[in-house]
Amino acid sequence: MKRLQRTATFLKPIVFIAILMITTSQSNGQTVKPSSSGYVPANGTQVYYEIYGEGKPLILLHGAYYTIQLNWGQLIPKLSQDRKVVAIELQGHGHTPYSDRSLSRTTLASDVEKVMDYLNIESADVAGYSFGGQIAYQFAIQSPKRLRKLVIISAAHKTAGWVPEVTSGFKKMKPELFANSPLQAAYDAVAPDKSKWTKFLEQMMALAGQPFDLGDDNIAKIAAPVLIISGDNDGMDKIELAKTYKLLGGDHSADLQPMPKSQLAIVPGQSHVSLMRQTDLLKVYLENFLK
Template structure:
């Protein structure tokens, strides 16, 4: 029983994200998108919202989340001097469920498709958790369309997570997600509420499938990369240090040029609480993206 409860901790964390973000939205500054709707890409309709004016910045949310749930506290500040394009990935939020097989490659192509639809040649891209993995894949597949990359509490391979995280996914069942804040959020904005069970089943299968985009591909990313992680966010920090090394980091800047990529480890933060550190995350983002 103890092992099962430990395995369910990631699910509890996801639920906590939704609850905490819902509370922060009630108190946070609210802004309305200047544009938004659906982009027909790769056989599905992908929902997006546009805020502000300036150089484009694309935001990619985490698993089971929405634009509002993931980015509500950051968009008002980021959109003061940037054109922020927030996307809801397949089956999430306003984007309809599709029987199309979920893969990081396909989701990254969807991001390209939204850019094509909005006539955006290149952009900065920021992704959290699952969205960060999609962002890594986008950097590999469409290098000429990427200016700068921000990865928040994410990895490009399954082994980038601690074993207890990947093992926990084995215990996920659709029934665990019933009568949860996630279900309520889904019912509030999903185009077809009857697809909930299929959506959850698809996402569980996706989470349980091992992935690895390849060290060689990561080392070939030419765009500057900012990695933000909590010191206890579930990422294997040994693997994270290797990732930063692949991106040109981990040098002695007193003896060699400062690398163009950056690594920020935020103390006393987990996967959930990291995204609630609005001021800290925003400071890192603004300093890097400018």
């Protein structure tokens, strides 16, 4: 804890708070074991997946530096009660091995489609949190026929979607600040090669520090219904978020014209990380939207 406090002035709150909240939440709540798990050959690497429950498929994509359990462990037992939940670990995360291949959102979204092919899933609902939400957006853009509905939790489709403090924080992150953190402990517990931890961090941080934009025109072309969930203080620029919702057909008077197919939920009193701890609320949002 003293090490975390010493580095707090350098790390932006979004990173420091994430580490603290993971520390206090790892053992809370119900857990379930996957009915099956394994690896899928995808674009020159192996992608790890876990399956829970039965029913219509729902694919979960975690945030940066997380594992399936760190991100979704408290929500999977609720979602898998009446859904087939397929949770994926992205390149270098968790069980999925580190790879020297170029790290790009396009490739990661293609990995998701490869997993669907392997599991004989023609189309699915997709939910992504933070970095996983970026990949979910990219999946919707490049694989529209494979998508039913899209859920984006605290994620932007371009750099301008974050407040300046967050983008500045991304540029200042360094691997040594994560040493001996709960994030590293989770990685060490399941990674096929623990020696790749620093290379994995460097790869992810390099990508995070680069400006990106998936394109407003591409977002506007998403035909699937989209649910955007954001904490009121989660680091997302709410003006840009409103613009994104408008691109998806929202932001008009539903008393005067049909209700839009997409939805926007702003959850009060929540940060980027604390939002994912509101499992009962998220379950209600997802179930009402996906049913």
